[in-house]
Amino acid sequence: MGPFPVETERLLLREFRAEDEAAIHAYAADEEATRFTNWGPNTKEQTRAILESWLVVQRGWPREVVPLAIELKTERRLIGGTGFTPLDLKARTAVFGYVLHRSYWGSGYATEASRALLSFGFRELGLHRITAACDTLNTASYHVMEKLGMRREAHHRKDARKHGRWRDTYIYAVLGEEWRG
Numbered sequence: 435m436g437p438f439p440v441e442t443e444r445l446l447l448r449e450f451r452a453e454d455e456a457a458i459h460a461y462a463a464d465e466e467a468t469r470f471t472n473w474g475p476n477t478k479e480q481t482r483a484i485l486e487s488w489l490v491v492q493r494g495w496p497r498e499v500v501p502l503a504i505e506l507k508t509e510r511r512l513i514g515g516t517g518f519t520p521l522d523l524k525a526r527t528a529v530f531g532y533v534l535h536r537s538y539w540g541s542g543y544a545t546e547a548s549r550a551l552l553s554f555g556f557r558e559l560g561l562h563r564i565t566a567a568c569d570t571l572n573t574a575s576y577h578v579m580e581k582l583g584m585r586r587e588a589h590h591r592k593d594a595r596k597h598g599r600w601r602d603t604y605i606y607a608v609l610g611e612e613w614r615g
């Protein structure tokens with residue numbers, strides 16, 4: 435349920451399905467793909483549990499979390515995940531994120547998926563402000579946000595802990611009135 439999929443030139447942003455488990459686990463269990471994420475690397479049980487929770491939340495619309503699969507149209511293959519986590523339609527704000535299987539990095543897919551997601555958020559959902567966070571060492575991630583025209587609004591010092599180390603976080607944001615797609 436919900437106004438999906440969102441289609442781009444090369445990608446489909448669609449809801450998750452039970453049969454996606456192996457494709458999700460292929461990136462969610464990868465140490466390198468999850469080096470900077472605030473979750474993972476996942477065990478099989480963790481991937482199964484998160485997918486099950488997504489299948490439940492997907493039954494309703496509107497809703498507070500909008501997890502979406504990134505599917506490569508030519509291969510009909512799930513190559514990553516994105517979505518609004520959370521989405522607050524009352525406050526007209528959302529936070530988004532993205533992760534791709536390592537084999538699909540460096541082809542502009544994250545930028546393409548995010549551009550479509552932000553356009554959808556501003557134009558279809560009437561959002562006012564969309565933000566995203568990343569580890570300050572995650573160059574690829576903040577490059578994506580800068581290519582989208584997002585603004586670095588904050589540098590949080592040692593606010594996140596992963597693998598026994600404190601990490602710094604950048605917060606990026608863009609307003610609906612600034613968004614040109």
Ligand SMILES: CC(C)(COP(=O)(O)OP(=O)(O)OC[C@H]1O[C@@H](n2cnc3c(N)ncnc32)[C@H](O)[C@@H]1OP(=O)(O)O)[C@@H](O)C(=O)NCCC(=O)NCCS
Pocket residue numbers: 466467468469470471531532533534535538539540541542543544545546567568569572573574575577578
């Ligand atoms: C972040 C991620 C989704 C980017 O996906 P992608 O499809 O490769 O991104 P794009 O190709 O759209 O753009 C990435 C940009 O960063 C640049 N980049 C990528 N890796 C880089 C690196 N190590 N150093 C500097 N720049 C880098 C690319 O050159 C590109 O910029 P360009 O188009 O100007 O050349 C992908 O690397 C990923 O899944 N990482 C692991 C998960 C993750 O960290 N998610 C974000 C959590 S906040």
